[in-house]
Amino acid sequence: MAAALLQVLPPGAILSDPEDTRPYECDGLAAYRQMPLIVVLPDSEAQIVAVLKLCHELQVPIVPRGAGTGLSGGAMPIADGVVLSTARLNRILRMDAYSRTAVVQPGVRNLAISDAAAQHGLYYAPDPSSQIACTIGGNVAENSGGVHCLKYGLTVHNVLRVRMVTIEGEVVELGSEALDAAGLDLLSVFIGSEGMLGIVTEVTVKLVPKPACARVIMASFNEVVAGCNAVAALIAAGIIPAGLEMMDQTSSRMVEPFVHAGYDTEAAAILLCEADGTAEEVEEEIARMSAVLQQAGASAIAVSQSEAERMKFWSGRKNAFPAAGRISPDYYCMDGTIPRKRLGQVLEGIAQMEAKYGLRCANVFHAGDGNLHPLILFNANIPDEFERAEAFGAEILALCVEVGGTITGEHGVGIEKINSMCAQFAPAELEAFFGVKRAFDPARLLNPDKAIPTLNRCAEFGKMRVSGGKLPFAYLPRF
Amino acid sequence: MAAALLQVLPPGAILSDPEDTRPYECDGLAAYRQMPLIVVLPDSEAQIVAVLKLCHELQVPIVPRGAGTGLSGGAMPIADGVVLSTARLNRILRMDAYSRTAVVQPGVRNLAISDAAAQHGLYYAPDPSSQIACTIGGNVAENSGGVHCLKYGLTVHNVLRVRMVTIEGEVVELGSEALDAAGLDLLSVFIGSEGMLGIVTEVTVKLVPKPACARVIMASFNEVVAGCNAVAALIAAGIIPAGLEMMDQTSSRMVEPFVHAGYDTEAAAILLCEADGTAEEVEEEIARMSAVLQQAGASAIAVSQSEAERMKFWSGRKNAFPAAGRISPDYYCMDGTIPRKRLGQVLEGIAQMEAKYGLRCANVFHAGDGNLHPLILFNANIPDEFERAEAFGAEILALCVEVGGTITGEHGVGIEKINSMCAQFAPAELEAFFGVKRAFDPARLLNPDKAIPTLNRCAEFGKMRVSGGKLPFAYLPRF
Structure with a gap:
């Protein structure tokens, strides 16, 4: 594989020594780790096209990676796969104060866009708390939010156009600079698709005036x-x-x-x-x-x-998350979203679960959006505490679904919440997701086994739940 | 077919006599007409499921129809197909002032939602000029806008959830009452899909406070x-x-x-x-x-x-459109959308085309959105005028695409603009649309030959353009 990649990339863009690939073994969800076969660092769309064509030909799976700040394991590598980092595509290509848009490469940091726009009195609104480090390509993959998204919207509301490469190496543009685009709204389906449909090479973002x-x-x-x-x-x-x-x-x-x-x-x-x-x-x-x-x-x-x-x-x-680390050896951050009117009911439910599982839970959340981030505090060194924390978390998510909410607000499904997707969606709905996935990537080479569980997996998960609620070892977080 | 339908629908829900089906031969784009085989008027989701299962089994194409006010021929029947009208699913199922949402059936009129919400000081924001007559199911199919959509958004920004039936008769819910939903954003791809992916049975809309x-x-x-x-x-x-x-x-x-x-x-x-x-x-x-x-x-x-x-x-x-009818025997209303900063350039281009084609054009438009509605005035009884109007219109749309815009803002593609889609999108992009279409409807039974042109069609259209710019007769509007 490395030899084949050398035909299309310069040597410095290919990492295969374990010493070099170690930093890529996990993303922000460090409990899940897997060393990749190879990491590639292309610096142009042409190189991405070449890598994808090669992987498609050789049927090698690809895990796309932005800055690696994701919290659901969406960028966790596959043992026999390639990690494709977009870090070197880090140029702001155009900044147009008149139309209030910027065209940027996927590796541009979220905050760097606002920094560059500041001279025009503008900024890019979505502000995930990782915004110093996270990049716009990852924001598109996860449909990232932030504390201001109640008023200013999620990534999907602030991106006009995405240029991307399909697994077959075709360059496709989704969306338009105009208010609406003809044809199916593939821009919206692409945003938040967690790297399963294609690799972003350019993003046109909206800029908004900095409030006085x-x-x-x-x-x-x-x-x-x-x-x-x-x-x-x-x-x-x-x-x-x-x-x-x-x-x-x-x-x-x-x-x-x-x-x-x-x-x-x-x-x-x-x-x-x-x-x-x-x-x-x-x-x-x-x-x-x-x-x-x-x-x-x-x-x-x-x-x-x-x-x-x-x-x-x-x-x-x-600083709520770092503070949790000071008072508890471990914590488990959830990301459920519920209709706003259910906030009181769900918080009462969580209070009851604290008693039931004998664990404390700190509730910090985007109240306006109904996006909860319960932090379940536990000590992994006390026997049984992690299992209780995990069951506590699953029960919170189940309650979110029950009141008409969803298992993720802004952190994505990744590998972490793939079983909870079985609770959220019926087989016909999962099949609709896979239908779209197959339309873009029939061989399932792009970030396989993330985000959407197979019906098979859900059937197994259902059986497991019946037989005692335990997750298979491979998906247990390792603290 | 009528006999088979009688197994799943009451007799009054099936129209096959030409006298009864005549009103369904066209929608608001009356220049294109086609009598359907049969019209069905189900009044429940269960009946829609049964009709779709039957059509799927017998491989009979289906054209969904809301109120028939569409301007791009999206509801034009197929000679050997069934028209499925959602007019009888016309109940408001729930109105919740606290969460500011309403759950309505597809046949509820756009304005009826606002009328019902008025007692709570709320209304449904998107206001197409047909809002007295058009229904929410059709609004979802076309992603309808209106004069207030600059501030309040299009249909896609005002719908939280859609319940729909696939061609196989499976009921699927897209979206959620929470801010974001896990999984691929199929709600956005469904809204504006012009009846090609499924039949809507319930829509959860957002309501907003009536300004004082x-x-x-x-x-x-x-x-x-x-x-x-x-x-x-x-x-x-x-x-x-x-x-x-x-x-x-x-x-x-x-x-x-x-x-x-x-x-x-x-x-x-x-x-x-x-x-x-x-x-x-x-x-x-x-x-x-x-x-x-x-x-x-x-x-x-x-x-x-x-x-x-x-x-x-x-x-x-x-009243600009009716007024056009008073000063000109015929007019052709276009619906291009462009980046706002290009407005001046495109209007100058249209002025030059007026001279070139020897026809007047009245420009009325949603300036804030960049959504143009040029009304090309002509007289179909003067030899050659219609052909000039048509070429004029095509050149306007081509200019819209050239400056980074799109061939439709809110009227949809339907049958009218299907050839212009070849100008707007590259083969890889059209193939991506078809991939999604196949994921929902591999046999192409739902509103076939609308909205997305086949690559074959585009190739033929390309050849035609080279040989003189004429459209095939079947797609000439008949005035």
């Missing part, structure tokens, strides 16, 4: 359910906050000693609620938000008085 | 290009108007004697620019818009002073 001003409210609630109802009340009042995040007491007490964000650790839950726009718009919206929050029973309300204080309020939320 | 107030500016420009630049300047100023429409002098002079909307018929172009929201928001936005328009060279600005005046300003725009 932003302020954030921190509101305290004596009951979690009251906080949840306040979220619904804000939306019902016709307000779309620029960010609407909630943390329960376990989370705020976990974070406060670490970050000193000034959180009310006596409150059962705190809500962070941001307004952005012109100074007048922000002032008016902050007043309206405060009134709704007060009406909804907030026990205290603080509004950031400076940009420094705004950043301080957000710093606690943004 | 709305006002519209009418701005006059002495040059069309100045008006186009004003559109860009508004967007560049960070303003997203609730509606942003432009009419050239041909259009305003065509409409004014008919509607008496108070249009400035001396202006080369007029812009209608709406603000909605609270009274304070509207006041502020109208002031900002007026400043930008003045800066962009508007020669006069009028702001609606009452709801009656606002409706009067819009009445001219909304």
Whole structure:
């Protein structure tokens, strides 16, 4: 394989020594590891075309990889496969302030787009918390969100066009610079397809004007359910906050000693609620938000008085995951999304599960979107704790599906949640997914065995659940 | 076939007498007509499942039909096929003001949703000009827009979930009530698929709060290009108007004697620019818009002073098509969409084509979206005029594609623009569309020969263009 690749790539673009390929054995979900056969680092679309044609000819599977920050194992290698990294396609090709668009290669970092657009007063809206490191190619693969996606949308709402290469080496453009494109909306199906349909070579993103001003409210609630109802009340009042995040007491007490964000650790839950726009718009919206929050029973309300204080309020939320690592040896981050009106019901359900499994759970989440990130705290060195954490997590996801939600909001399915897909979708729906997969990649060479479970797999998983709820060893996270 | 259908449908749900099937021989594109074999009018999902299973077994093609208001012939029957009308599935199943959603059957009229939601102060945002008559099933099939879609989005942005039946009779749910769904985004690919992937049985739509107030500016420009630049300047100023429409002098002079909307018929172009929201928001936005328009060279600005005046300003725009019928025996309405920044360039191109083809063209369009509706005026009774109109139209669409746009904004491809798809897409892209089509309907029974041209067809069309630009007779509109 390496010899064949040398016909189409320069030697420096091929890694096969285990010392060189070791960094690629996992992505951000480090519990799942697998050394790849070879890693390739093409630096042009022509090289990607050549690699794909070669792999197609030799029937070698390919795992595409962006920056490797994904949290669901979507970029985990295959033992007899090639990892194709898009890291070297890292140029911003065009930046057009007039049409507010940028054309970038897949290896451009999310934040680098906003940095480059700043001179025009513009930025790229979706802001996953990994935005310093993650790249737009990976964002397209996972349909990434962020704390501002309630107002500004997910990746799919901020990308106009994708240029990609099929497994057969054909270059295809999806979408258009105009509002709508004729034909089937393959751009939307491609965004979030977790590397199963093709390799991105160019992305045309929308840019939006940087708001002149932003302020954030921190509101305290004596009951979690009251906080949840306040979220619904804000939306019902016709307000779309620029960010609407909630943390329960376990989370705020976990974070406060670490970050000193000034959180009310006596409150059962705190809500962070941001307004952005012109100074007048922000002032008016902050007043309206405060009134709704007060009406909804907030026990205290603080509004950031400076940009420094705004950043301080957000710093606690943004450091919740590292803070969890300080108070618990291990934690398991879930990513369920539910209809907003079900927030109270699901949080009560999680509280009951804490008692049932004898484990604590810190709830930090994008409340406005209904996107939960429960952090189940456990110690893998205590016998049985990991198994309980895992069963706890599966029960949370099952509850999300039950109330009309979904098993992933923004982290993707990857390898981690592939069995939960069997709970979410009926065979006819999985078959519809595979139909589209086959349309692009009938030989299943692109990121196989990720994201969509085979019906066979679901049947086996169903049997396993019946026989005791254990996952096969290969899919147990290894801490 | 009728006998077989009687096994699964009551007699009143089957029409086969030509007297009964005549109304179904065309949709809103009346130039294309074809009598169907049979029309069926199921009134439940179970009946739709039974009809599809039967047609699948007997390999009989099916043309789905909503209210028949489509403008691209997407619901034109097939001689040996069944037309499946969803008109009898016309119930609103659930209306939930708290989650701001409604679950409706496909035959519910677009405006009926807003009427039912009005008691909660909500409405369904997409507003095609046929909204009194058109149904949500057809809106899903065509991904319909409207004058407010710049701010509120197309159908795809306002639908959360679709329940549909595949050609094999399997019921599949696409999307979710949560912000995002796991798996491939088949909801987006289904919306706008022109009846080629399945039959809709339920649609969950988003509802939005009715704005407390709305006002519209009418701005006059002495040059069309100045008006186009004003559109860009508004967007560049960070303003997203609730509606942003432009009419050239041909259009305003065509409409004014008919509607008496108070249009400035001396202006080369007029812009209608709406603000909605609270009274304070509207006041502020109208002031900002007026400043930008003045800066962009508007020669006069009028702001609606009452709801009656606002409706009067819009009445001219909304009656542009009927007005065209008063001044010209025939007109041909195009539907190209281009990047906003190309508006001036394309309008200049159209002006040159008017001279080249010796025909007038009235330009009425959703300027904010870049969605053009040039109305080519001609008289089919004058020898050669129709052929010139047709060549004119094809050249407009070719120009739209050339500047990075698309051949349809909201009317769909149907039968009308199937050859233009060959100009828009490369063979690899068409093959990707067909791949998805095959995944759902390998035998091509659902609305065959619409929306996506076969490579064969494109090859023939290419040859025809080389040999003189004539379309085959079967696809000539018959006036």
